[in-house]
Amino acid sequence: MKVSFKVNGQAKTVDVPGDMPLLWTLRDTLDMKGTKFGCGLSQCGACTVHFNGAAMRSCMTPISAVAGASITTIEGLSADGTHAVQQAWKELDVAQCGYCQAGQIMAAAALLAKNPTPCDADIDTAMNENLCRCATYLRIRAAIHRAAEIKAQGTPVVKKAGEKGRQL
Amino acid sequence: MTAPKIAATDVSRRDFLRFGAVAGGGFFIASYLEPLGKLVEGRHTLAPADATLNAYIRIMADGSVTIVGKNPEVGQGIKTMLPMLIAEELDVDWKTVKVEQGQLDTKNFQGQVAGGSSATPSNWLPMRQVGAAGRAMLIAAAAATWNVPAAECETDKGMVKHAASRKSLSYGDLAAKAATMTPPDLKTVKLKDVKDFRIIGQRTRNVDAHAIVTGKPLYGIDVTVPGMLYATFVKCPVFAGKVVSANIDAIKALPGVKQVFVVEGGTNLGGLLPGVAILADSWWQAKSARTRLKVTWDEGATASQSSVGFAAKAAELSKQPPQRSLRKDGDVDAALASAAKTIKADYFYPFIAHASLEPQNCTAHMKADGTMEIWAPSQNPAPGRSMVAQTCGIPADNITVHLTRMGGGFGRRLSNDYMVEAAWIAKVAQVPVKLLWMREDDIQHDFYRPAGFHYFTGGIDATGKVTAWRDHFVSFGEGNNFAAGANIGGTEFPQHFVPNFALDASVMPLGVPTGFLRAPGSNGIAFATQSFIDELAHAAGKDPLLFRLDLLSNVQPDVPAAAPGGFPQAPYDHARARAVLELVRDKSGWGKTKLAKGTGMGVAFHFSHRGYFAEVVQATVSKEGKLKVDKVWVAGDIGSVIINPLNAENQVQGSVLDGLAQAFGQEITIDKGRTVQSSFDDFPLLRFVEAVPVEVHFAKNDIAPTGLGEPALPPVIPALCNAIFVATGKRVRTLPLSNQDLRWS
Numbered sequence: 001m002k003v004s005f006k007v008n009g010q011a012k013t014v015d016v017p018g019d020m021p022l023l024w025t026l027r028d029t030l031d032m033k034g035t036k037f038g039c040g041l042s043q044c045g046a047c048t049v050h051f052n053g054a055a056m057r058s059c060m061t062p063i064s065a066v067a068g069a070s071i072t073t074i075e076g077l078s079a080d081g082t083h084a085v086q087q088a089w090k091e092l093d094v095a096q097c098g099y100c101q102a103g104q105i106m107a108a109a110a111l112l113a114k115n116p117t118p119c120d121a122d123i124d125t126a127m128n129e130n131l132c133r134c135a136t137y138l139r140i141r142a143a144i145h146r147a148a149e150i151k152a153q154g155t156p157v158v159k160k161a162g163e164k165g166r167q168l
Numbered sequence: 169m170t171a172p173k174i175a176a177t178d179v180s181r182r183d184f185l186r187f188g189a190v191a192g193g194g195f196f197i198a199s200y201l202e203p204l205g206k207l208v209e210g211r212h213t214l215a216p217a218d219a220t221l222n223a224y225i226r227i228m229a230d231g232s233v234t235i236v237g238k239n240p241e242v243g244q245g246i247k248t249m250l251p252m253l254i255a256e257e258l259d260v261d262w263k264t265v266k267v268e269q270g271q272l273d274t275k276n277f278q279g280q281v282a283g284g285s286s287a288t289p290s291n292w293l294p295m296r297q298v299g300a301a302g303r304a305m306l307i308a309a310a311a312a313t314w315n316v317p318a319a320e321c322e323t324d325k326g327m328v329k330h331a332a333s334r335k336s337l338s339y340g341d342l343a344a345k346a347a348t349m350t351p352p353d354l355k356t357v358k359l360k361d362v363k364d365f366r367i368i369g370q371r372t373r374n375v376d377a378h379a380i381v382t383g384k385p386l387y388g389i390d391v392t393v394p395g396m397l398y399a400t401f402v403k404c405p406v407f408a409g410k411v412v413s414a415n416i417d418a419i420k421a422l423p424g425v426k427q428v429f430v431v432e433g434g435t436n437l438g439g440l441l442p443g444v445a446i447l448a449d450s451w452w453q454a455k456s457a458r459t460r461l462k463v464t465w466d467e468g469a470t471a472s473q474s475s476v477g478f479a480a481k482a483a484e485l486s487k488q489p490p491q492r493s494l495r496k497d498g499d500v501d502a503a504l505a506s507a508a509k510t511i512k513a514d515y516f517y518p519f520i521a522h523a524s525l526e527p528q529n530c531t532a533h534m535k536a537d538g539t540m541e542i543w544a545p546s547q548n549p550a551p552g553r554s555m556v557a558q559t560c561g562i563p564a565d566n567i568t569v570h571l572t573r574m575g576g577g578f579g580r581r582l583s584n585d586y587m588v589e590a591a592w593i594a595k596v597a598q599v600p601v602k603l604l605w606m607r608e609d610d611i612q613h614d615f616y617r618p619a620g621f622h623y624f625t626g627g628i629d630a631t632g633k634v635t636a637w638r639d640h641f642v643s644f645g646e647g648n649n650f651a652a653g654a655n656i657g658g659t660e661f662p663q664h665f666v667p668n669f670a671l672d673a674s675v676m677p678l679g680v681p682t683g684f685l686r687a688p689g690s691n692g693i694a695f696a697t698q699s700f701i702d703e704l705a706h707a708a709g710k711d712p713l714l715f716r717l718d719l720l721s722n723v724q725p726d727v728p729a730a731a732p733g734g735f736p737q738a739p740y741d742h743a744r745a746r747a748v749l750e751l752v753r754d755k756s757g758w759g760k761t762k763l764a765k766g767t768g769m770g771v772a773f774h775f776s777h778r779g780y781f782a783e784v785v786q787a788t789v790s791k792e793g794k795l796k797v798d799k800v801w802v803a804g805d806i807g808s809v810i811i812n813p814l815n816a817e818n819q820v821q822g823s824v825l826d827g828l829a830q831a832f833g834q835e836i837t838i839d840k841g842r843t844v845q846s847s848f849d850d851f852p853l854l855r856f857v858e859a860v861p862v863e864v865h866f867a868k869n870d871i872a873p874t875g876l877g878e879p880a881l882p883p884v885i886p887a888l889c890n891a892i893f894v895a896t897g898k899r900v901r902t903l904p905l906s907n908q909d910l911r912w913s
Contacts, residue, residue, distance in 0.1 A: 024452040033390040034383020039607040043848040074383030086381040097243025098380035099575025135825035137859030
């Protein structure tokens with residue numbers, strides 16, 4: 001079926017089976033490989049994108065449900081990795097294998113949009129369905145706090161000389 | 169063929185060509201295994217693209233430096249670390265270095281494997297020598313240019329300087345000339361003094377960090393080859409079951425499906441297994457078609473095996489004389505007869521899946537000229553290529569293997585089943601094929617960490633000293649061979665520290681694929697051994713940490729200490745083991761904190777993969793039996809230098825939390841010959857709410873640095889179980905904890 005929607009601000013029309021999940025439409029039809037496949041069962045969060053601004057699993061969302069929606073993926077979160085969450089992720093060197101991190105970043109960005117100063121418990125609650133097999137959770141948590149700081153200072157943030165990221 | 173759209177690193181090839189045209193070839197340092205001169209001279213006859221294959225270092229006329237990381241990157245940080253070693257001795261500014269992933273090249277690179285925590289010890293010297301050789305050739309070029317002795321020249325961040333004449337030239341200016349200099353002998357090349365390190369020891373960020381956070385295609389699953397079809401491969405749920413019949417024609421008629429065929433396969437669980445391949449225009453269509461696939465399987469002889477059956481067989485074997493003795497020191501029976509106390513305990517740990525988040529996948533392209541190109545997320549690509557060569561009948565030299573970043577491996581990707589599947593399917597299909605497994609395939613067709621059974625008997629004397637130790641280890645295998653990852657070394661701790669020691673083994677046959685999971689062997693053995701030591705400590709009425717220090721001091725002069733089990737082998741250094749125990753004691757406040765009932769601290773230590781780790785866990789268990797880990801303290805010794813402390817801390821924290829996840833709830837069970845679990849619902853990974861603080865400390869010494877991907881994991885599991893005993897009085901002898909009743913009153 002033909003479905004029109006927006007991806008990262010750009011209008012797209014795809015002609016794919018109506019039950020094809022948004023994940024595979026993004027990855028294989030639109031060749032946007034940033035959104036990852038981990039389980040296909042909404043259990044791991046690797047496929048998290050923003051659906052009209054809210055974090056959503058793309059692996060079980062049929063493309064038919066995306067008609068008219070506005071989707072943001074990791075590729076469109078910022079022009080070149082300048083979103084506060086992306087900056088914080090780099091600054092704290094969060095990733096190990098990195099495979100889950102697109103989903104983690106999208107979930108974290110959605111959290112910060114709703115709650116600019118989350119505490120650890122807020123983070124754990126909001127992010128608990130996003131799995132990291134390398135278990136970089138401690139750094140993800142710290143990076144979300146750091147992203148909150150960066151956002152509070154305005155974007156983009158240039159680190160002041162001598163300023164250090166949150167220590168783990 | 170057109171290059172796949174995987175990574176932006178090919179840009180450097182254009183730079184190389186440009187530079188080659190201008191200056192007659194780049195400056196590159198070939199493998200430390202090949203005579204440098206041969207390869208450097210060879211650059212004149214090699215096409216530029218070929219020349220780049222052998223290169224570790226390329227310096228362009230504009231001074232930019234590209235360093236090739238030869239090892240597969242699975243999240244352990246090696247793509248950053250090995251180039252750090254080269255850059256340090258080359259003496260360049262790390263900020264100017266571009267890192268490129270090497271492809272499989274067994275002619276010029278050695279040890280392209282992510283396993284055994286081996287990359288650090290095996291590359292610590294050679295990679296620095298490669299960098300130092302480059303620096304020496306740049307100095308030689310400058311000295312020849314200025315007509316001054318090389319000994320008078322110094323380097324500083326990409327510049328060669330001659331102090332007396334105040335001359336200086338950049339590496340970019342010198343690159344072309346340097347390539348004509350006689351390469352130095354790597355064995356005698358001068359290396360920096362540790363105090364002069366400017367890159368090694370610095371908190372250095374992952375070179376792929378930007379690509380990761382911006383969603384660039386990096387992983388095997390991201391590979392796209394023009395004209396490719398997407399494949400799913402359906403295997404028998406009972407391992408190596410054969411296809412009797414399948415509704416192939418019906419599946420062929422489904423939307424988007426292009427080819428469907430039976431793969432006959434073999435019976436070797438590590439090779440190409442039988443199944444049905446479905447190829448479609450999109451992976452979703454292939455997977456959708458799969459739901460309509462009906463296969464009649466010949467499940468074979470292993471269809472009746474089960475975890476329950478294994479447990480019953482183990483219990484039976486434990487009551488019989490052991491099949492063989494792996495180690496015997498002194499006289500255990502006599503020592504037990506005269507012991508003040510004897511303690512018996514049976515331990516069990518289950519099969520575990522690796523569950524890397526990127527499901528197994530591989531892309532292969534069989535070309536008309538008989539060559540094959542493969543993009544493989546493999547931790548051990550060289551044996552994979554050999555298997556493809558043998559199975560598909562293609563000379564290995566005709567198979568190119570590109571290494572992609574991997575979305576986790578933990579040992580799973582040391583096996584190359586997905587590679588041979590993709591290659592076979594692509595060969596039959598005669599089109600490029602991207603094979604991608606479903607999550608369910610990944611959990612149900614793993615090479616599992618083998619389950620293990622330990623039947624312990626220990627004896628202590630009136631002073632609380634361990635006088636006797638027996639472990640009858642019941643495992644899997646045939647005859648004198650253990651199944652992969654199901655082995656134990658006869659000199660496993662506390663061998664050499666107990667006068668009367670016996671390690672015996674019995675095995676039962678297994679029709680389930682097993683393999684190596686992060687800290688293989690150790691991840692189960694440490695749980696059993698360090699828990700039983702804790703039982704002995706409590707039976708002796710001793711502080712468990714002090715009891716361990718005493719045990720480590722109880723070196724048996726008449727009992728030789730051979731290398732402990734596992735790989736790589738190395739002699740046991742009890743002073744290093746003691747040092748990490750003392751460090752974790754001091755950092756955790758062991759014995760100094762008054763803890764409420766229901767809260768306890770437990771300790772354990774283990775030596776594996778050349779690293780010594782001691783860990784303390786504080787855990788709280790509610791009366792209703794709900795477990796909460798409060799904090800973990802880690803003390804590790806991996807030698808003199810932590811090459812990249814930023815990543816080291818991450819690796820240790822990840823290892824420890826990985827161990828907690830195993831202990832909490834991970835178990836693969838076998839029933840009717842097949843794996844029961846299938847997803848993250850029934851095979852749980854750790855979650856945010858379970859991610860507790862992990863405080864990391866390193867003890868330093870003069871020993872060359874060793875690997876860190878694995879040795880931090882094993883101690884945390886027994887340390888947790890030992891903490892649970894203090895908190896509840898309940899001794900955990902069976903994992904995972906989700907099956908245990910921890911209620912107390």
